[in-house]
Amino acid sequence: MKTDSIQNRTARALGNLAMEPESCGDIHCAGAVPLLVESLTACQDSQCLQSVVRALRNLADSPQHRLALAQQGAVRPLAELLATAPDAALTSALVRALLELSRGCSRACAEQLSLGGGLGPLVSLASHPKRVVREGTILILANLCAQGLIRPALGNAGGVEVLVDELRQRRGPNGASPASQQPLVRAVCLLCREAINRARLRDAGGLDLLIGLLRDPRASAWHPRIVAALVGFLYDTGALGRLQALGLVPLLAGQLCGEAGEEEEEGREAASWDFPEERTPERAQAGSFRSLRSWLVSEGYAAGPDDISRDWSPEQCPPPEPVEPASPVLTPTSLRAPRTQRTPGRSPAAAIEEPWGREGPALLLLSRFSQAPDPSGALVTGPALYGLLTYVTGAPGPPSPRALRILSRLTCNPACLEAFVRSYGAALLRAWLVLGVAPDDWPAPRARPTLHSRHRELGERLLQNLTVQAESPFGVGALTHLLLSGSPEDRVACALTLPFICRKPSLWRRLLLEQGGLRLLLAALTRPAPHPLFLFFAADSLSCLQDLVSPTMSPAVPQAVPMDLDSPSPCLYEPLLGPAPVPPPDLHFLLDSGLQLPAQRAASATASPFFRALLSGSFAEAQMDLVPLRGLSPGAAWPILHHLHGCRGCGAALGPVPPAGQPLLGSEAEEALEAAGRFLLPGLEEELEEAVGRIHLGPQGGPESVGEVFRLGRPRLAAHCARWTLGPEQCPRKRGLALVGLVEAAGEEAGPLTEALLAVVMGIELGARVPA
Structure with missing residues (x-):
């Protein structure tokens, strides 16, 4: 019945009934939708139209019902009415209905809305003074972005600017919650799939x-989608420059380190409309690949359908490594689905597997940045290298070859050499890949996968690339300039890096030895560390330099006084301690504790100039049978009495030395060493130092003992500490920890440490005999 009042009441009744799911399904089955659509075009009364629009909105309660409404033509008349709505109430009703119908926007819905001329009015309503209308309109525009066919028209109507401005406002200080931003983020990312919209968005x-x-860490769930969207700008030089200036590279590197999931899958209808689907009768069954295969066969390019593998399909292959900026723009749809990449000139059966997971878009963008003439400013930095190496070493399976190509490309680029030196990148490559010590593993190790041999091979290959650059005429000039004219930080970094990337003796000798690079590095050890792994790098660098200086020299230290605990030398003092001493003592030394120790005057007087003057000179002690020895505890006096009576290597020197792990400062060993120096007993000093080294720097000692030994302030022990630290038999981690202990023990007095390390590196011996 065409009476407006009856149609109004009928539509209102159907709208009320449609609020119950079962009734809604019955109304669809009864064929009410075409009649309601007819009323939209035939009725002129605003109240009746509002009731019909409300009924259609309530009938769109599920994806199936929304699709049915769109296929029966319900969207186009709504869009046409929106352009000519006579009053605000009808406009509000139309916006609410279109919002429901556009949820999970179908192709039919997008086509009808575009044909009905609804895009322009929707963009205009985005600035409506009424909040409900304005927000509903913006959500409709966001929903429409799910259909690639309508996005170019939406951009022409001004939808890109509307969505970008709205998202910016919602992200402002007084903006909405992250949940309300989600549909706008998705829409803006989808708009990046067409070139015309990318230009508008930029x-x-x-x-x-x-x-x-x-x-924004709160937006981490959207990061994979955003990175995939930015791939659309892969060949937009201006946009890439802007993205790099905004700091995209470290953010991409962070994506390689994070645990973000895969980008949310979009339907095929969301694919870029820059490459619309071919409309063939077989499209629903096999898509554009089947029509392409049929055309190749019909034109004689293939003998039959079996000659063409699906690996040839553009939808099934990731983009090739970008070479020239003139290549066509790639779409996010073509970046995610594929699993294989065809190598030109090879059969489909020989296609190379190219992993493409959540890291694929980030690696593709990083690869594009790495192809710049000078990518050092963005990619040869701590965060970027950290991200790449984290991915390469942390991937559960073989990492993407693209990541390996990026690292190889950077190390082979002469423009990146100085950046690798300044940022300690070469040292990081060696530590992480060759030695297996990552920044997170220092100083305390973490549970990590074991170092694979492929990581070590990769590290050695990358360092070899840097060596080729460093030893070229350009590299020699660059390194010389850094070392002689660079900033203090650059000079230290250059001196530290040279042993890793330079194998020409003429070059490293000139820079490190003749022009002071080695002393510069040693002097920097006690300053604030310019890198978290600086001391680890420095210990490794000094060890490598030691190998360069004397590659054939035996790492063993000079022979020491034999002190085999299983077969000690005979003790000459022990006969004086028995009940019937032979010969009987003619002298006793009195300690502060009251203990009296027997001695022979003649033997003691010949042991040192001090005791000669004390016991046989003009001092009163020469006439005394009980001679006081002040400032000596029994434990410290024990090795002195043995030494005075000719004992050498009887084991008495081990007595005052505390076990490994206990402090040496304030111990009886330090007291005995001080007394040996005071009594002019250099042989005893050496024997005591040897005992300290045997216990604290032997098999039971560790890196923490090196600093304790160094704190005693004895030059021979300092040399022993440096030799233990840089010894080739030490693992890299212990070597680094030992250097940390040495630096802490040296404090502001860097001279003794510098001289000890310099002597060991150069193969110069300090002192006579050093403990083995």
Whole structure:
């Protein structure tokens, strides 16, 4: 019945009934939708139209019902009415209905809305003074972005600027919650799939907005989608420059380190409309690949369908490594689905597996950045290298070859050499890949997968690339300039890096030995560390330099006084301690504790000039049978009495030395060493130092003992500490920890440590005999 009042009441009744799911299904089955659509075009009364619009909105309660409404033509008349709505109430009803119908926007819905001329009015309503209308309109525009066919028209109507501005406002200080931003983020990312919309988005400040989202940890769930969207700008030189200036590279590197999941899958209808699907009768069954295969066969390019593997399909292959900026723009859809990449000139059966997981888009963008003439400023930095190495060493399976190509490309680029030196990148490559010590593993190790041989081979190959650059005429000039004219930080970094990347004796000798690079590095050890792993790098660098200086020299230290605990030398003092001493003592030394120790005057007087003057000179003690020895505990006096009576290597020197792990400062060993120096007994000093080294720097000692020994302030022990630290038999971690202990023990007095390390590196011996 065409009476407006009856149609109004009928539509209102159907709208009320449609609020119950079962009734809604019955109304669809009864064929009410076409009649309601007819009423939209035939009725002129605003109240009746509002009731019909409300009924259609309530009938869109599920994806199936929304699709049915769109296929029966319910969207186009709504869009046409939106352009000519006579009053605000009808406009509000139309917006609410279109919002429901556009949820999970179908192709039919997008086509009808576009044909009905609804895009322009929707963009205009995005600035409506009424909040409900304004927000509903913006969500409709966001929903429409799910259909690639409508996104170019949406951009032409001004939808890109509307969505970008709205997302910016919602992210402001007084913006909405992250949940309300989600549909807008998705829409803006989808708009990056067409070239025309990318240009509009870039001009509207969308790149800054997307980078801001990548920086926001609260938006981490959207990061994979955003990175995949930015792949659309892969060949937009201007956009890439802007993205790099905004700090995209470290954010991409952070994506390689994070635990973010895969990008949410979009339907095929969301693919870029820059490459629309071929409309063939077979499209529903096999898509554009089947029509392409049929055309190749019909034109004689293939003998039959079996000659063409699906690996040839553009939808099934990731993009090739970008070479020239003139290549066509790649779409996110083509970046995610594939699992194999075809190598030109090879059969499909020989296609190379190219992993493409959540890291694929980030690696593709990083690869594009690495192809710049000078990518050092962005990629040869601590965060970027950290991200790449974290991915390469942490991937559960073989890492993407693209990541390995990026690292190889950077190390082979002469423009990156100085950046690798300044950022300690070469030292990081060696520590992480060759030695297996990552920044997170220092100083305390973490549970990590074991170092694979492929990581070590990769590290050695990358360092070899840097060696080729360093030893070229350009590299020699660059390194010389850094060492002689660079900033203090650059000079130290250059001196530390040279042993890793330079094998020409003429070059490293000139820079490190003749022009002071080695002393510069040693002097920097006690300053604030310029890198978290600086002392680890320095210990490794000094060890490598020691090998360069004397590659054939035996790492063993000079022979020491034999002190085999299983077969000690005979003790000459012990006969004086028995009940019937032979010969009987003619002298006793009195300690502060009251203990009296027997002695022979003649033997003691010949042991040192001090005791000669004390016991046989003009001092009163020469006439005394009980001679006091002040400031000596029994434990410290024990090795002195043995030494005075000719004992050498009887084991008495081990007595005052505390076990490994206990402090030496304030111990009886330090007291005995001080007394040996005071009594002019250099042989005893050496024997005591040897005992300290045997116990604290032997098999039971560890890196923590090195600093304790160094704190005694004895030059021979300092040399022994340096030799233990840089010894080739030490593992890299212990070597680094030992150097940390040495630096802490040296404090502000860097001279003794510098001289000890310098002597060991140069193969110069300090002192006579050093403990083995």
